[in-house]
Amino acid sequence: QNVEIGIVGSGSMGGGMTMLFAEHGSVVGCFDKDPEPVKKILKTAEETDSVDNAKVHGFSSLEKLVNAFPKDNSKPRIFVLSLPHGKPVDGIADELLPLLSKGDIVIDGGNEWWEATERRQKKAEEVGVEWVGMGVSGGYQAARRGPSMSPGCNNPKTYETIKPLLEKWAAKTKDGEPCVEYIGPGGAGNYVKMLHNGIEHAHLSILCETRGLLYHQLGMSNAEIADLFESWFKDGGLRGNFLVGIGYKGLRFTHGDGIDDEGGIVDHIEDKVTQDVDLSEGTGTWSTMEIATRHVAAPAIAASHQLRVISADKGERLKVVENLKMPEPSKSDKKVDPEFLKVVEKAVYGCILGAFVQGLDIITRASEDQKWNVSLATCMRIWRAGCIIQSDAISEFLLPLFEPFGPSKPLNILQAVPEVAQALRETYEPIKQLYRVALDTDAVAPAIAATLEWLKSVGGARLPTDFEEMELDYFGHHNYDIVGQTEFGHKKGKHHTEFAPA
Numbered sequence: 295q296n297v298e299i300g301i302v303g304s305g306s307m308g309g310g311m312t313m314l315f316a317e318h319g320s321v322v323g324c325f326d327k328d329p330e331p332v333k334k335i336l337k338t339a340e341e342t343d344s345v346d347n348a349k350v351h352g353f354s355s356l357e358k359l360v361n362a363f364p365k366d367n368s369k370p371r372i373f374v375l376s377l378p379h380g381k382p383v384d385g386i387a388d389e390l391l392p393l394l395s396k397g398d399i400v401i402d403g404g405n406e407w408w409e410a411t412e413r414r415q416k417k418a419e420e421v422g423v424e425w426v427g428m429g430v431s432g433g434y435q436a437a438r439r440g441p442s443m444s445p446g447c448n449n450p451k452t453y454e455t456i457k458p459l460l461e462k463w464a465a466k467t468k469d470g471e472p473c474v475e476y477i478g479p480g481g482a483g484n485y486v487k488m489l490h491n492g493i494e495h496a497h498l499s500i501l502c503e504t505r506g507l508l509y510h511q512l513g514m515s516n517a518e519i520a521d522l523f524e525s526w527f528k529d530g531g532l533r534g535n536f537l538v539g540i541g542y543k544g545l546r547f548t549h550g551d552g553i554d555d556e557g558g559i560v561d562h563i564e565d566k567v568t569q570d571v572d573l574s575e576g577t578g579t580w581s582t583m584e585i586a587t588r589h590v591a592a593p594a595i596a597a598s599h600q601l602r603v604i605s606a607d608k609g610e611r612l613k614v615v616e617n618l619k620m621p622e623p624s625k626s627d628k629k630v631d632p633e634f635l636k637v638v639e640k641a642v643y644g645c646i647l648g649a650f651v652q653g654l655d656i657i658t659r660a661s662e663d664q665k666w667n668v669s670l671a672t673c674m675r676i677w678r679a680g681c682i683i684q685s686d687a688i689s690e691f692l693l694p695l696f697e698p699f700g701p702s703k704p705l706n707i708l709q710a711v712p713e714v715a716q717a718l719r720e721t722y723e724p725i726k727q728l729y730r731v732a733l734d735t736d737a738v739a740p741a742i743a744a745t746l747e748w749l750k751s752v753g754g755a756r757l758p759t760d761f762e763e764m765e766l767d768y769f770g771h772h773n774y775d776i777v778g779q780t781e782f783g784h785k786k787g788k789h790h791t792e793f794a795p796a
């Protein structure tokens with residue numbers, strides 16, 4: 295069959311990629327342990343005019359897929375895995391690697407933990423196979439139309455081999471530039487995708503908190519909020535923001551699976567966000583773990599994940615509701631006029647920008663620790679289109695600011711890029727005003743609150759932690775430094791007072 299690309303895993307992402315690659319002229323072989331999704335893909339290929347169905351082949355055996363590539367060995371065999379992370383990928387790696395030969399390339403396109411990729415890279419290298427850990431963003435629709443991709447692998451020549459294909463498949467900016475670039479060695483590609491998702495979590499939370507305030511506290515209808523979000527999507531700092539864009543379209547849906555309501559389907563959707571992977575895993579959990587282990591301040595990302603955790607088990611939550619008897623969130627008496635809505639827009643822009651800064655600071659820290667040489671400008675370029683956190687502000691504001699920096703720099707954006715600090719500063723009062731609505735009405739807005747506290751603390755010349763340091767020294771011999779005599783840097787203090795001599 296002269297297969298050129300093998301897709302392993304035929305779920306919605308694998309299926310979308312099969313169609314996309316075939317549409318771009320490659321002969322694709324798709325494999326899944328379950329024959330049903332493979333049959334579905336073959337049927338879709340038959341029914342899709344833009345796809346030559348002679349270019350799509352289905353396989354229920356991995357061995358048959360491997361043998362369907364040309365026999366001349368002139369080109370590497372290329373496989374794209376689209377599987378849930380962890381054990382399923384290990385299982386396929388165990389089956390696939392013995393069937394491959396030197397020079398073949400396996401691209402794992404799932405949301406994988408970066409160290410798992412590095413472990414597999416070592417295993418693959420033993421048989422001369424190159425293993426690429428590649429983030430694929432934009433959901434199943436982008437997998438079909440063109441995603442944003444973040445590949446990482448140890449041999450840059452491997453990237454050169456797959457580059458023409460990836461560039462063909464990738465989402466394109468308005469200027470036609472492909473949203474894919476080599477990220478770095480090892481698990482760097484997975485890492486960047488993981489933090490893309492961490493930032494995505496924060497953006498999702500900021501937007502749901504804002505929509506909640508506008509709807510429940512400020513009394514706007516879903517239709518009015520949809521119009522407002524549409525205006526943000528079309529003009530201003532939130533222009534082209536993907537989540538704002540799908541937000542206003544979603545708010546206008548009045549008929550959905552199991553729901554019919556002229557007021558909008560959103561009010562009938564249960565207020566719980568679960569995750570379909572093991573709770574100790576997944577990109578949100580991993581991002582939050584990295585915040586702690588890399589010692590980077592990213593409270594909006596952490597808070598948004600926490601809100602998701604709190605929301606997930608509604609049964610448990612309702613039991614706590616009975617015991618805590620919190621005040622019902624009330625209506626705000628704030629006047630919703632165009633001037634205030636401008637303030638809200640600015641506040642949302644500030645929170646969204648803050649989450650970018652937090653996520654990028656983690657990426658740069660990890661890149662420095664792991665010696666990956668990840669460039670923030672590269673991240674900005676691949677996030678211009680196709681992915682979930684895409685927004686015009688990336689190409690128009692952030693990219694030009696990061697372009698002059700080399701890899702793994704700037705290590706602390708608010709310190710090294712005054713333009714970003716200034717832009718955030720301008721949103722401080724608006725964020726305060728938006729958060730005040732939540733504060734006055736007992737409404738839930740943790741990512742907005744976390745952004746506000748983050749700005750106050752990272753920009754605070756004098757924090758309340760003097761008292762904490764004193765207490766720590768009191769009971770823990772923690773030591774402290776004396777105001778005005780501090781040597782800067784993360785160093786233990788030099789002084790100790792015996793507060794309670796034995």
Ligand code: 6PG
Pocket residue numbers: 405430431432433490491494568569570576577578681682
């Ligand atoms: C993307 C998305 C995607 C993500 C889920 C969110 O970039 O396309 O980030 O990769 O995993 O859509 O799902 P969970 O947060 O539940 O993993």
